[in-house]
Amino acid sequence: MPHFDAPLEELGLLAQTAGYAVADRVTCKRRAPDPALFVGSGKADEIKLLAQSTGASEVLFDQSLSPAQQRNLERHLGMPVNDRTLLILEIFAQRARSHEGKLQVELARLQYLSTRLVRRWSHLERQSGGIGMRGGPGETQIELDRRMIGDSIKRTKERLEKVKKQRATQRRQRERRDTFSISLVGYTNAGKSSLFNGLVKARAYAADQLFATLDTTTRQLYLGEAGRSVSLSDTVGFIRDLPHGLVDAFAATLQEAADADLLLHIVDASNPSHLEQIASVMGVLKDIGADQVPQILVFNKLDAMDEAHLPHVLSDQMELDGQPMSRIYVSAKTGEGLPALRARLAAQVTNLNGGQGPMTPGAFPEIESPVS
Ligand SMILES: Nc1nc2c(ncn2[C@@H]2O[C@H](COP(=O)(O)OP(=O)(O)OP(=O)(O)O)[C@@H](O)[C@H]2O)c(=O)[nH]1
Numbered sequence: 001m002p003h004f005d006a007p008l009e010e011l012g013l014l015a016q017t018a019g020y021a022v023a024d025r026v027t028c029k030r031r032a033p034d035p036a037l038f039v040g041s042g043k044a045d046e047i048k049l050l051a052q053s054t055g056a057s058e059v060l061f062d063q064s065l066s067p068a069q070q071r072n073l074e075r076h077l078g079m080p081v082n083d084r085t086l087l088i089l090e091i092f093a094q095r096a097r098s099h100e101g102k103l104q105v106e107l108a109r110l111q112y113l114s115t116r117l118v119r120r121w122s123h124l125e126r127q128s129g130g131i132g133m134r135g136g137p138g139e140t141q142i143e144l145d146r147r148m149i150g151d152s153i154k155r156t157k158e159r160l161e162k163v164k165k166q167r168a169t170q171r172r173q174r175e176r177r178d179t180f181s182i183s184l185v186g187y188t189n190a191g192k193s194s195l196f197n198g199l200v201k202a203r204a205y206a207a208d209q210l211f212a213t214l215d216t217t218t219r220q221l222y223l224g225e226a227g228r229s230v231s232l233s234d235t236v237g238f239i240r241d242l243p244h245g246l247v248d249a250f251a252a253t254l255q256e257a258a259d260a261d262l263l264l265h266i267v268d269a270s271n272p273s274h275l276e277q278i279a280s281v282m283g284v285l286k287d288i289g290a291d292q293v294p295q296i297l298v299f300n301k302l303d304a305m306d307e308a309h310l311p312h313v314l315s316d317q318m319e320l321d322g323q324p325m326s327r328i329y330v331s332a333k334t335g336e337g338l339p340a341l342r343a344r345l346a347a348q349v350t351n352l353n354g355g356q357g358p359m360t361p362g363a364f365p366e367i368e369s370p371v372s
């Protein structure tokens, strides 16, 4: 396919991350989704034929399907049908490692479940046969499920509350130590963990997968120029239309970012959709109350950028919503730009400590280095 369809490309990556192999892709143009099947019935037949000829065992939709559309499609196609939200929830469920992470995912999935009356979650246990194949549960079963889900949500919230309290205590201890904290934030797969490793010589898990990182990792980073250490945190990646349940569930983890003294917003500069990705990240930062934290845009993957898009200087300002933002180009892979980034961080730490308030654009000498 010569045509680059960014959302579908991303759905494919999500599917691979969740452990699927992509058999084929279909796009469809419609003015409004069909209330019953989401796509028209002709398109549904086409998908069915394609699925049969490619040996697909499941169909994934990029858009959110209503519970009814999902059910109807499963019946029509004769195989399990899922949407992007469920795929993201599934990846989070597979990835969660820490106690807190597991509780957060559990909460998000219970909340998703509570909006769908049928027992959908058994899908995650990867049983043979789709959910749609089993007859829908009767009324009483649904009522029972509802009550059980309600109880579980309450219990999970209580347990999360406890973990959160512990976290708050830890944070207060850190604050007492007067640590300057920097959080790496950004779209999933932008290279946050790679950059984190490059800066602190750690070995955080970095992979060409979406949501490789779910738990926050924090390390000390010594900045020679500033003569002091700061704490650097690698965090969970963002994605466009992050399911609401997940934003709520991960509020505590994301809170790390909101409490940071400085955000390094990592961008995959080689991705054709990087501007949309920046906008998504800004949206989430606003949602979690982190939009006032000083921010530096770090355009990563300089080595993989198109010749035509290569910057003339490695450090400049970028206008975002009418606001000038500091931007610095680096490559976590080749290490290019990392010394300049360290110097910039050192300057920032000294500046903020000097009581000059939030980052002022242009407060630092531009580091001009032509790209060969
Ligand atoms: N070419 C190139 N690839 C890079 C660079 N930095 C990271 N990558 C690759 O991009 C992919 C994602 O990197 P990660 O560091 O896991 O990205 P992340 O932002 O932590 O991703 P999540 O934790 O999944 O949100 C990996 O395959 C890296 O090897 C870079 O500077 N250049």
Ligand SMILES: [Mg+2]
Residues within 6 Å of the ligand: 192, 193, 194, 205, 206, 212, 213, 235
């Ligand atoms: Mg990561």
